[in-house]
Amino acid sequence: MNWEAVIGIECHVELKTQTKMFCGCPNEFGAEPNTNVCPVCLGMPGALPVPNRVAIEHMVRAGLAFGAEIPAFSKFDRKNYFYPDMPKDYQISQFDMPLTSGGEVKYWLDDGTMKSCRLTRIHLEEDTGKSSHAGSGDGRIAGSEYSLVDFNRAGVPLMECVSEPEIRSSQDAVAYLTSLRETLLQLDVSDVKMEEGSLRCDANVSIRPVGATELGTKTEIKNMNSFRSVQRAIDSEIRRQIETVEAGGRVVQETRGWDEARGETHTMRSKEEAHDYRYFPDPDLVPMELQGDDIDRLRSSLAELPWQRFQRLTGEYGLNVKQAGQLIDNARLAEYFDRVVTASRNPQQSTNFVLGDLSRLANESGVAVADSKASPDDVAELIAMVDAKTINSKIAKTLVERMWKGDGSPKAIVEREGLSQTSDPGAVETFVDDVLAANPNIVAEYRAGKTNVAGFLVGQIMKASRGKADPALVNTVLKRKLE
Amino acid sequence: MSDFSIERGAADIARAVTAGSLSAADIVEAVLSRVDAVDGSVGAYLTPLHDLARGTAANVDARVRAGERLPLAGVPLAVKDNMCLTGTRTTAGSKILEHWVAPYTATAVARLLNAGCVPIGKANLDEFAMGSSCENSALGVTRNPYDLSRVPGGSSGGSAAAVAALEATIALGSDTGGSIREPAAFCNLVGFKPTYGRVSRYGLIAFASSLDQIGPLTRSVEDAALTYDAMAGFDTMDATSLDREVEPSATALREDLRGLRIGLVRQFDTKLLGTDVDAIYKKAYDDLAACGAEIVEVTLPTADYGLATYYLIAPAECSSNLSRFDGVRYGLRVEAKDVQAMYEETRAAGFGPEVKRRILIGTHALSSGYYDAYYVRAQKARTLIAHDFEKAFAGCDLIACPAASSPAFAFNAKSDPYSMYMMDYYTIPMSLAGLPALSVPCGWVTPPGGSAPMPLGLQLCAPLFAEPLLLGAAHAYERATKHATQHSPRVEAVSP
Ligand SMILES: [Zn+2]
Numbered sequence: 015m016n017w018e019a020v021i022g023i024e025c026h027v028e029l030k031t032q033t034k035m036f037c038g039c040p041n042e043f044g045a046e047p048n049t050n051v052c053p054v055c056l057g058m059p060g061a062l063p064v065p066n067r068v069a070i071e072h073m074v075r076a077g078l079a080f081g082a083e084i085p086a087f088s089k090f091d092r093k094n095y096f097y098p099d100m101p102k103d104y105q106i107s108q109f110d111m112p113l114t115s116g117g118e119v120k121y122w123l124d125d126g127t128m129k130s131c132r133l134t135r136i137h138l139e140e141d142t143g144k145s146s147h148a149g150s151g152d153g154r155i156a157g158s159e160y161s162l163v164d165f166n167r168a169g170v171p172l173m174e175c176v177s178e179p180e181i182r183s184s185q186d187a188v189a190y191l192t193s194l195r196e197t198l199l200q201l202d203v204s205d206v207k208m209e210e211g212s213l214r215c216d217a218n219v220s221i222r223p224v225g226a227t228e229l230g231t232k233t234e235i236k237n238m239n240s241f242r243s244v245q246r247a248i249d250s251e252i253r254r255q256i257e258t259v260e261a262g263g264r265v266v267q268e269t270r271g272w273d274e275a276r277g278e279t280h281t282m283r284s285k286e287e288a289h290d291y292r293y294f295p296d297p298d299l300v301p302m303e304l305q306g307d308d309i310d311r312l313r314s315s316l317a318e319l320p321w322q323r324f325q326r327l328t329g330e331y332g333l334n335v336k337q338a339g340q341l342i343d344n345a346r347l348a349e350y351f352d353r354v355v356t357a358s359r360n361p362q363q364s365t366n367f368v369l370g371d372l373s374r375l376a377n378e379s380g381v382a383v384a385d386s387k388a389s390p391d392d393v394a395e396l397i398a399m400v401d402a403k404t405i406n407s408k409i410a411k412t413l414v415e416r417m418w419k420g421d422g423s424p425k426a427i428v429e430r431e432g433l434s435q436t437s438d439p440g441a442v443e444t445f446v447d448d449v450l451a452a453n454p455n456i457v458a459e460y461r462a463g464k465t466n467v468a469g470f471l472v473g474q475i476m477k478a479s480r481g482k483a484d485p486a487l488v489n490t491v492l493k494r495k496l497e
Numbered sequence: 498m499s500d501f502s503i504e505r506g507a508a509d510i511a512r513a514v515t516a517g518s519l520s521a522a523d524i525v526e527a528v529l530s531r532v533d534a535v536d537g538s539v540g541a542y543l544t545p546l547h548d549l550a551r552g553t554a555a556n557v558d559a560r561v562r563a564g565e566r567l568p569l570a571g572v573p574l575a576v577k578d579n580m581c582l583t584g585t586r587t588t589a590g591s592k593i594l595e596h597w598v599a600p601y602t603a604t605a606v607a608r609l610l611n612a613g614c615v616p617i618g619k620a621n622l623d624e625f626a627m628g629s630s631c632e633n634s635a636l637g638v639t640r641n642p643y644d645l646s647r648v649p650g651g652s653s654g655g656s657a658a659a660v661a662a663l664e665a666t667i668a669l670g671s672d673t674g675g676s677i678r679e680p681a682a683f684c685n686l687v688g689f690k691p692t693y694g695r696v697s698r699y700g701l702i703a704f705a706s707s708l709d710q711i712g713p714l715t716r717s718v719e720d721a722a723l724t725y726d727a728m729a730g731f732d733t734m735d736a737t738s739l740d741r742e743v744e745p746s747a748t749a750l751r752e753d754l755r756g757l758r759i760g761l762v763r764q765f766d767t768k769l770l771g772t773d774v775d776a777i778y779k780k781a782y783d784d785l786a787a788c789g790a791e792i793v794e795v796t797l798p799t800a801d802y803g804l805a806t807y808y809l810i811a812p813a814e815c816s817s818n819l820s821r822f823d824g825v826r827y828g829l830r831v832e833a834k835d836v837q838a839m840y841e842e843t844r845a846a847g848f849g850p851e852v853k854r855r856i857l858i859g860t861h862a863l864s865s866g867y868y869d870a871y872y873v874r875a876q877k878a879r880t881l882i883a884h885d886f887e888k889a890f891a892g893c894d895l896i897a898c899p900a901a902s903s904p905a906f907a908f909n910a911k912s913d914p915y916s917m918y919m920m921d922y923y924t925i926p927m928s929l930a931g932l933p934a935l936s937v938p939c940g941w942v943t944p945p946g947g948s949a950p951m952p953l954g955l956q957l958c959a960p961l962f963a964e965p966l967l968l969g970a971a972h973a974y975e976r977a978t979k980h981a982t983q984h985s986p987r988v989e990a991v992s993p
Contacts, residue, residue, distance in 0.1 A: 053601045054734075057821045059594065059702040060581045060603060064736045094817050094863070096840055103820030155836075163825070292863035294872060297706035297814050299736050 015260075016224040019252045020232075021187055021217055022179035023131075025194060027204045028141060028170050028212040029072045035140045035171035036063030036106065043210045047164035055169035057101030062298050065090070069171035070302065072203035073113045073138050074312050076173060079197055079319055080133055082117030084309050089301040090138075094292040099143035099163045107174075109293040112137035113302075119177070120321040121193035123185065126328055126335050128321070131190050132178040143168035167211075173204070179218065179229065184248035187217060188241050196320035196342050208239055217248055220265070221255045230255075231265040235279055237272045247272040251279050323348065331361035337369055346384040347373075357394030360401065367393055371414040379418075387420035396424040404434050408481050437484040439491065442475075445483055446491045449474045460496055468492065501527045503663045507572045507720040508747075510666060511613065514561060514571035521554035521561075521571030525615050528573040532617060532664045534990035540639045541649075541659035542618035543578050544586045553615045560613070567613030568727050575665035577656045578619040579626055580606050580711070581700040585616075589702045590624040590634040590652075593822045593829045593847030603700020604735065605669060605711045605728045612727040617665050621655030624849045625819065626671055626704040628652045629679055629920040632908060633851045641683060642988040644949050647905040650680030656714050657684040662988050667724050668714040673704050674807050675901070675924025677712045678936040682900035682954025685938045685984050687971065688714045689721045692961050693931035694739040696725075697732030703818040705811035706737070708928050717981055718937065718972040722747040725964065741962070749965035750972040755789035757970060759957075760893030764800050769902040769922060774953060777940040778899050781955045781978075784939075785897060788977045790970075795889040795896065799881045803926035804918060806882065809862050809875035810929075815852075816859030822847060854914065883930040890960045895970055899923045900936035900954035904944050927958045934958040937971045938980035950985050 031041050037054035053061040077084050091109040117133040144167050149159030175194065181187050195206045195213060206213040215238065220230035235251055238244045250272075255265050270279040295301075318326070320342045327338040341348040347368070354364040372383045372393070379386075396413055399405045405413065405428060413424045413433075421427055428434050436442060449471060450457055459467050475488050501524050505513075513519035529547055536542055550573075557571050576582060579589040581599035588594045602610070610616065623633035631639045631654025639654045641647040642662035649658040653670030657680035660668045670677040672690035681688020689712045696711045703709060713724035729743045761782060767775055786792050824830035824843030831842040848856070862871035889896065901920055911917040927934040936954030943950045955974070959967035975981050 056826065058581075058600065058827075059587070059589065059597070059821070060579075060599075060698075060700040061601075062699050062735050062737075064734060092817050094820060096820065096823060096837075098823075098825050098836055101821065101826065103823055104817050161836075290865050292817070292860065292865075292868075294813060294817070294863050294868070297737075298703075 017221045017252075017256050018224045019182055019248070020179045020220045020222060020229055021181035021183075021248060022232075023175075023177045023181065023187060023190060024216045024218070025175040025191070026214045027173040027175065027198060027206060029069050029173055030202065030204050031066055031068045031072070031171055033066060034169040035066050035069055035138075036169055039169065041170050043212070045166055047162070047166060050166045051168070055101065056165055057103075063106060063296075065299065065302070066171060069138060070113065071312060072171075072201070073136065073173060074304065074309060075201050075316060076198060076203055077114030077117060077136055078309070078313050079201055079316055080114075080117035080119055080136070082114035082133060082136060084114055084304060085111065087111060087301055087303055088113045090296045090299045091293045092296045093139075095289060097142065098161065099145045099165070099168065101143070101165060101168055105139055105142065106296055106299070107139035108137035111301075119190055119194050119197075121186075121189040122321065122324050122335070123189050124335055128325070129186065129189070131180045134176040134178055136173055136175045139172050139174060141167050141170040141172040179220075179232075184245040184252070187248055188245050191215065191241055191244060193321055200317065200320055200345060208241075215244065217244065217251075219248055219251045219255070221252060221259065231267050233265065233267065233279075234269045235272055236269060236282065239274070243272060243274055246277060247279060250277060254279065331355065331365070333361070333365055337365055340369055340373075346382060350384045350390055353390035354393045354397075357391055358397040360397050363397040363400065364393070367397065367414065371411060372418070375415065375418045386418050388414065388417040392417050392423045399424055399428070403437060403484060404428070406481070406485055408476075409433050412481075433482060436479055436482045437487055439487065442479075442483050442487050442491050445475050445478045446488065446495055449478060450495060457496065468496070503527050503531050503666075504716075505666070506717050507569060507666050507715065507723050510572050511568060511570045511723075514557070514613070515566065517561070519571065521557040521613075521615055522551070524571050524573060525550045525554040525617075528617055528664065528666075531662075531990070535642075535662050535988050536664060538640065538645055538988055539642055539658050539662045539664065540637050541575065541620055541655045541662060541664050543588060543590070543621050543634075543636055543655065545618040546585060546616050549585065550615050550617050553610070557613050557615060568723060569609060569667075570613035572614050572667060573617045573665045574609055574614040575617055575620045575656050575659035575668035576606055577622050577653050577668070577670050579622055579671060579702040579704075580669060581702070582606050582616060582619070585619060587619065587702070588636055589626070590622040590636055591822075591847065591849065591852070592635045593843070594702075595636060595829065597828050599700075601700065603711075604697035604732045606700065608728040609669070609724065614667070618659070620653070620659050620668060623652035623654065623676075624852050625702065625815065626652040626673055626676055626709075627815070627851050627855055629675070629917050630906070630911065631655065631658075631680070633849060635849050641905045641951075643685065643951060643985060644905065644947065645988065647907055647947075647951065648683065650683030650901070650905060652676040653680050653688075653714060657681055657686055657688070660684070660686055660714050660716060666716070667720055669711055670714045671701055671704075671709055671711050672924075672928065673708045673710075673811060674928050675921040677714060678924050678934060678954065678956060679901045679920060681714050681936040682938075682952065683905035685952035685981065686714050686716060687718050687721045687935060687937050687975070687981065688712070688900075688954070689725060689935040689968070690928070690933065691725060691729060691964055692739070692933045694737050695729045695743065695933075695962075695964070697735040697738045699732055699734040699738075703814075705814040706818060707814060708807075708811060710928075718968055718975050719747065719750060721935070722750060722968045722972070725968070729964075744965050746965040746968040749969040751969040752976065753789045753973050754785060754970055757790045757895060758793050758893040759785050759790045760793050760795035760889055760896045762797050762800060762889070762896060762898055763794050764797050765898050765923065766801070769919065770899060771903065771945070773942045774899070774903060777942055777953050778955070781939040782897060784978050785974060788973050793893050795892050797882075797885045797889055797926065799878065799885050800926045802878050803882060803929055804922060806875045806878040806929055807921075807925045808858065808918065809871050810879060812855040812859030813862045813872050813875075814859065816856045816863065819848075819852065819856060851914070879929045882926055886926070886930045886932060886960075894959070894966065896958040898956050898958075900956040904942055904951035904953055906944065907946070923956060927956075932958050932961060933964050933967050935967060935971055937975055938984075939978065940980055941985065952980070952984065
């Protein structure tokens with residue numbers, strides 16, 4: 015039988031704010047345990063939450079970027095359950111009136127295809143603290159001697175993005191996550207670093223016969239800590255489910271952990287007994303009312319989104335997927351690129367210089383292209399000079415290095431050092447004649463039919479002209495003289 | 498020591514301290530001696546704060562000498578022990594917090610300290626403010642200063658007893674369904690619950706967040722107004738606090754009630770009251786008329802649903818608010834084999850029966866399958882009750898009714914929870930509607946089986962934000978009737 019996978023992704027994204035969601039403690043990663051805490055985020059008796067406006071604005075901007083609806087009213091609810099690293103033993107979250115609803119994430123595949131996955135919702139909640147268990151060897155609570163809790167993360171604003179089960183492959187899941195991540199980076203609402211836990215995702219995976227409309231029993235995979243592990247975990251889980259069903263077994267609804275080293279998922283806990291979270295409106299917080307003006311202001315702050323940029327770069331400018339991906343990954347490089355294109359009106363050459371020579375120099379020097387001494391206008395000037403055949407490509411490459419070092423604009427360097435291309439037929443003819451006269455043996459070889467020695471002669475002519483001779487003209491003149 | 502009389506009111510004390518004719522240091526010594534003399538019998542305080550009181554008094558004197566004008570300079574204050582005060586034990590009357598020392602100060606307390614108050618002690622209360630007699634404290638017994646065999650009322654019983662027994666001039670209480678007004682009535686005090694959101698709840702250990710409100714218990718309306726003025730107003734630390742200007746009420750005290758229409762609620766069940774009690778209230782309404790008020794009848798058709806509504810919403814919120822007392826971070830912890838067992842055993846040992854009862858009711862009311870039938874319906878009923886009050890206030894300026902259905906009763910007289918809950922029959926609807934309401938002394942009656950007359954309280958209730966009107970009118974009534982100052986003998990110092 016042919017099977018298809020049905021995948022839904024839940025992402026938790028820590029929002030980038032100065033302070034936590036409901037108190038004034040710093041929202042920062044990596045501080046000494048339990049130093050960024052106060053009565054509010056520790057849930058001390060009598061302490062009360064006050065919402066962080068910036069976090070709410072981040073949510074609205076993210077919602078707008080994904081085309082979600084922003085309802086006029088929204089509220090915070092309490093999700094009640096006991097957990098040692100949750101100070102109040104309820105989490106302030108959103109239940110039936112989230113800040114955004116619907117929307118979609120548009121993403122692109124390696125072959126350039128655009129796809130999209132609808133969002134169920136994006137809601138705002140507070141993060142929990144972090145437990146660690148000592149003395150058990152494997153860091154798990156079972157068998158540990160004692161547990162430690164760090165509440166620095168407790169109360170950090172957390173955006174939860176829940177997708178519809180519309181993703182069909184692990185590649186699509188990674189592409190979806192890439193687009194989501196790029197968008198949130200672009201909005202500057204999160205650092206989205208999986209290694210620091212500011213982006214965490216779970217995948218809900220089920221399989222069904224191709225053509226079926228009903229959903230199969232799903233499992234939820236956790237503990238994936240890179241996009242690569244997301245892809246591997248989903249693939250492995252799809253395989254496991256198919257093997258289970260084809261062997262006559264049944265997929266059990268459960269939470270499964272991903273073991274990176276062994277490359278397989280394993281049972282974490284059964285989800286058969288559903289939790290009763292006893293959601294109800296948090297009586298310590300009043301409902302939020304968003305004004306149309308505020309939403310308009312936030313909407314106008316949105317720049318071009320990554321998927322839009324992808325379409326522009328591949329469509330309008332003809333970049334390939336890899337090149338477009340490089341620019342979407344790096345907003346500052348993309349901005350630099352756009353300035354070069356705008357000034358040069360030559361997307362092809364802009365791509366060559368920015369993603370080729372300049373990016374290579376950036377890699378070698380550790381200085382970002384946008385921080386280098388070569389300005390986008392200088393690069394555009396260089397492109398114009400190449401287009402006008404004022405310089406040849408070889409000189410151009412040298413000039414890029416000179417510009418990178420801060421030797422000035424390409425025009426200035428060329429003028430100062432007389433590097434402009436020699437296109438004067440008389441001058442080129444002199445170079446050619448000199449080289450032919452100096453190499454009678456080679457000329458004889460050529461005339462005897464060994465035409466590939468022409469390359470050597472061109473090299474000698476270019477050298478004699480200090481690289482300035484117009485290569486096309488050199489070729490023409492040489493050919494004429496030899497035949 | 499000066500000849501300071503501990504019966505003097507807050508306004509009087511602040512004036513004298515400001516003028517330099519009295520020192521906060523002398524006042525505090527007089528009050529602390531009174532505490533030492535009578536608190537063994539009364540039990541108002543769970544934690545007396547002698548050292549802090551002396552230190553604060555010295556500081557107040559220094560501030561006054563430095564020219565600071567403090568509206569409550571040197572006024573001795575009792576703080577209900579569900580409000581945080583940095584460095585002091587704050588127990589909420591519960592074993593689960595018996596040894597917890599607050600690391601921060603509640604906004605209301607901080608504002609009073611800033612206004613010159615001197616904290617004398619943390620006052621006893623029903624555990625987590627749940628109760629109507631103060632018998633639910635897990636940590637101590639508080640007795641009514643007018644008859645030590647009777648309860649002081651709850652849940653702010655310690656606060657009320659402290660002020661009635663002259664162990665403080667003013668006290669802070671918290672009112673969720675009547676917990677300031679009812680003990681005020683039992684102890685012949687003015688007990689004032691402001692509009693919900695007027696006084697910050699930051700630092701008040703929550704019982705039911707949408708109902709809890711801090712307010713003063715005092716021996717006069719003027720003191721209540723002064724205390725309220727000093728602590729009301731927007732607080733950035735409390736998202737439910739009202740960002741709306743507070744009109745001072747101390748300057749709105751009236752001499753009569755001319756031009757005011759006072760409504761009596763047709764639906765309120767007077768059968769709850771004994772004949773003697775009913776007679777006192779009838780007299781009180783006559784007195785209101787004698788002060789110039791026009792007495793009218795108003796209807797609150799949904800008022801009778803108050804109790805049922807309250808006993809769904811308040812437990813629902815408390816079931817969630819009290820989750821944090823789990824033994825993980827502070828307070829009592831019972832060691833057990835795993836974390837789940839630790840939660841269970843800690844909470845089993847730490848909470849008293851009334852708290853457990855309400856947590857169970859609330860957990861049930863919020864659980865899936867029952868949420869719509871209980872919690873959502875209760876919220877709807879609450880909205881209807883609030884609307885009823887709005888309509889009623891179209892026909893009157895204030896509403897008058899009893900503050901409690903009986904005077905203070907003897908210990909253990911109300912053994913079943915329901916009869917205890919009925920004590921709040923007259924105060925709960927105002928709490929559900931978030932309205933400002935107060936209890937002012939209105940007479941004395943000898944309860945069945947009692948040897949001495951016990952006080953009763955007249956409840957007055959105003960529309961949202963009408964605190965100046967409410968306190969102003971209560972002041973006129975107090976002046977005319979003098980029940981607050983003419984009273985039977987209170988507890989005597991225990992002879993050494
Ligand atoms: Zn904090």
